Amino acid sequence: xxxxxxxxxxxxxxxxxxxxxxxxxxxxxxxxxxxxxxxxxxxxxxxxxxxxxxxxxxxxxxxxxxxxxxxxxxxxxxxxxxxxxxxxxxxxxxxxxxxxxxxxxxxxxxxxxxxxxxxxxxxxxxxxxxxxxxxxxxxxxxxxxxxxxxxxxx
Amino acid sequence: xxxxxxxxxxxxxxxxxxxxxxxxxxxxxxxxxxxxxxxxxxxxxxxxxxxxxxxxxxxxxxxxxxxxxxxxxxxxxxxxxxxxxxxxxxxxxxxxxxxxxxxxxxxxxxxxxxxxxxxxxxxxxxxxxxxxxxxxxxxxxxxxxxxxxxxxxx
Amino acid sequence: xxxxxxxxxxxxxxxxxxxxxxxxxxxxxxxxxxxxxxxxxxxxxxxxxxxxxxxxxxxxxxxxxxxxxxxxxxxxxxxxxxxxxxxxxxxxxxxxxxxxxxxxxxxxxxxxxxxxxxxxxxxxxxxxxxxxxxxxxxxxxxxxxxxxxxxxxx
Numbered sequence: 001x002x003x004x005x006x007x008x009x010x011x012x013x014x015x016x017x018x019x020x021x022x023x024x025x026x027x028x029x030x031x032x033x034x035x036x037x038x039x040x041x042x043x044x045x046x047x048x049x050x051x052x053x054x055x056x057x058x059x060x061x062x063x064x065x066x067x068x069x070x071x072x073x074x075x076x077x078x079x080x081x082x083x084x085x086x087x088x089x090x091x092x093x094x095x096x097x098x099x100x101x102x103x104x105x106x107x108x109x110x111x112x113x114x115x116x117x118x119x120x121x122x123x124x125x126x127x128x129x130x131x132x133x134x135x136x137x138x139x140x141x142x143x144x145x146x147x148x149x150x151x152x153x154x
Numbered sequence: 155x156x157x158x159x160x161x162x163x164x165x166x167x168x169x170x171x172x173x174x175x176x177x178x179x180x181x182x183x184x185x186x187x188x189x190x191x192x193x194x195x196x197x198x199x200x201x202x203x204x205x206x207x208x209x210x211x212x213x214x215x216x217x218x219x220x221x222x223x224x225x226x227x228x229x230x231x232x233x234x235x236x237x238x239x240x241x242x243x244x245x246x247x248x249x250x251x252x253x254x255x256x257x258x259x260x261x262x263x264x265x266x267x268x269x270x271x272x273x274x275x276x277x278x279x280x281x282x283x284x285x286x287x288x289x290x291x292x293x294x295x296x297x298x299x300x301x302x303x304x305x306x307x308x
Numbered sequence: 309x310x311x312x313x314x315x316x317x318x319x320x321x322x323x324x325x326x327x328x329x330x331x332x333x334x335x336x337x338x339x340x341x342x343x344x345x346x347x348x349x350x351x352x353x354x355x356x357x358x359x360x361x362x363x364x365x366x367x368x369x370x371x372x373x374x375x376x377x378x379x380x381x382x383x384x385x386x387x388x389x390x391x392x393x394x395x396x397x398x399x400x401x402x403x404x405x406x407x408x409x410x411x412x413x414x415x416x417x418x419x420x421x422x423x424x425x426x427x428x429x430x431x432x433x434x435x436x437x438x439x440x441x442x443x444x445x446x447x448x449x450x451x452x453x454x455x456x457x458x459x460x461x462x
Contacts, residue, residue: 138289292443
């Protein structure tokens with residue numbers, strides 16, 4: 001088990017099969033040493049862990065957990081892109097986090113931390129990333145969070 | 155006619171002149187082998203093909219057609235970036251699709267497919283891309299869709 | 309004083325200390341010759357210069373000024389990334405501008421120009437960039453604008 005796999009296990013994360021896109025695109029594109037991972041929603045065991053806006057339908061806590069699930073799915077895609085060799089992730093570069101928000105909700109950073117902290121837990125220094133966290137009036141399939149990722153790999 | 159131009163013709167697409175930015179920025183920036191195309195709205199013959207939110211003002215079908223128009227405009231910009239040599243597009247890397255949505259609308263993937271499918275129709279394998287599709291509470295000039303593109307070129 | 313510093317002074321801009329992220333991420337990531345700057349909100353002297361949606365709570369004019377503040381903060385981060393040598397900015401590549409908007413507000417391009425024009429004022433030709441401007445239903449800490457930046461550096 002390589003060190004990233006060890007840290008995934010330590011974090012209690014079992015990587016799912018990489019989610020299949022819900023439409024006409026691909027899970028990732030590699031260009032040079034960058035991998036662009038498509039927007040991930042909190043799919044888990046065939047369903048979404050959270051749907052609806054924060055905070056009227058979903059608590060900040062549940063949304064934060066959903067953000068974590070989104071980025072776990074992104075890591076699963078990245079694993080596919082690297083034929084399982086997640087130790088070849090040199091850096092998570094940029095995380096885009098969209099949070100399905102009631103008008104005026106301003107806690108997107110807290111929600112997005114669910115994704116950010118998982119990356120740092122799993123990849124250590126290489127998991128530190130630039131980020132934009134933004135509210136959205138509606139997301140695919142009613143998902144509470146959508147996360148996209150750019151990573152540098154070797 | 156190169157093969158991309160042939161496929162554009164087969165798809166019934168006549169590339170417009172690349173739309174001029176509606177404000178203080180440029181249509182694209184090339185850095186290395188990547189071209190970043192600015193957000194495109196569904197301008198056509200001097201007007202927008204769709205304005206207002208989905209679904210209260212614009213149907214999913216009309217929004218999907220608008221997304222197609224947005225990406226046609228993005229391809230027109232890319233053509234400018236390559237002095238017309240669209241065969242030098244090696245890969246469409248990432249598509250960002252923002253859909254002007256009523257609160258809770260969740261059909262962004264369907265709408266975004268209007269853009270994704272045109273890229274694949276025109277560029278074939280090279281048209282397969284990573285994507286994020288997101289709802290927005292309001293877009294420039296009231297446009298129903300905005301699409302931005304990163305492409306790899308040679 | 310190098311030429312970028314001179315133009316900052318001419319524009320009346322005193323670069324602040326680079327804002328610290330409001331959560332679990334880093335201000336920037338450099339990968340090759342690209343620097344990805346995290347989403348910046350209009351922090352100034354420890355507070356936000358504008359909070360709430362446009363136009364019901366914040367005028368277009370005030371939002372435009374807030375967008376300028378956001379990008380000043382992004383330039384401060386870029387300066388940190390380059391140990392102060394802003395003359396090593398070869399190009400501002402892509403600007404992402406999210407505007408906290410009332411439903412249907414469509415003046416995002418005007419607001420985003422507050423950021424775009426500052427970049428061109430300070431960096432000249434190198435400040436010309438691709439851009440996406442989008443409405444958002446809510447942004448971190450209630451900020452009126454959030455701006456993220458990708459720049460090419462040497």
